[in-house]
Amino acid sequence: WPWDHHRIIITSSELRGEIVQNELVMDKLKRYFPFLNHMNFVCIGVFNALDFLISSVAFSFSAAHFVETIKASDPITTTTIAVISKVDKLSAMEGGSLLLLVVGVLLSTCGNGSANENDDTKLYESIQTAGIAMAANLCFGFRAMFQKKYRYQKTTNKPMDDVNLLCRLCQIGAIFLALPLLILHSSEIMFALDLP
Secondary structure, three states, X not given: OHHHHHOOOOOHHHHOOOOOOOOOHHHXXXXXXXHHHHHHHHHHHHHHHHHHHHHHHHHHHOOHHHHHHHHOOHHHHXXXXXXXXXXXXXXXXXXXXXXXXXXXXXXXXXHHHOOOOOHHHHHHHHHHHHHHXXXXXXHHHHHHHHHHHHHOOOOOOOOXXXXXXXXXXXXXXXXXXXXXXXXXXXHHHHHHOOOO
């Protein structure tokens, strides 16, 4: 974990509560929870998990080819997030390419909506699925932004390799999704474990 290299040594007087009075609450929390010093890293894992979760929801609503067509437009959301957060710049040629992508997504959504005899219902479902897939694309864009910020952080320790990064962000995503899983499906989990 990246915070293993930044552990703050807590003295016995600090454990007894004799921490300097002018220290901010967030600084005190960072002493006991070192991952708070690496929120970019934590956000990578959270948004990666949300991307997979929301993509799965989109696939459950519509045909895979339509969802994949919408998800293929992720350069739109990724570039928008990168430009707004000032992580990247957009040239005129790139802007024109993104405009073509937007037109393609709109045509795909309308085309998928008119492929059935009940056009109003199908169009509504297509717009709903497109919105869910675009939310997944937003999560992918935020993951890319936080990953870029994390890579450019000035750290003294050895940078994390890609395999370890993928492993750790999957672990963070699993931890992040475990709480809603336990809350929403506690009865099924207890039944599966044969608990009273």
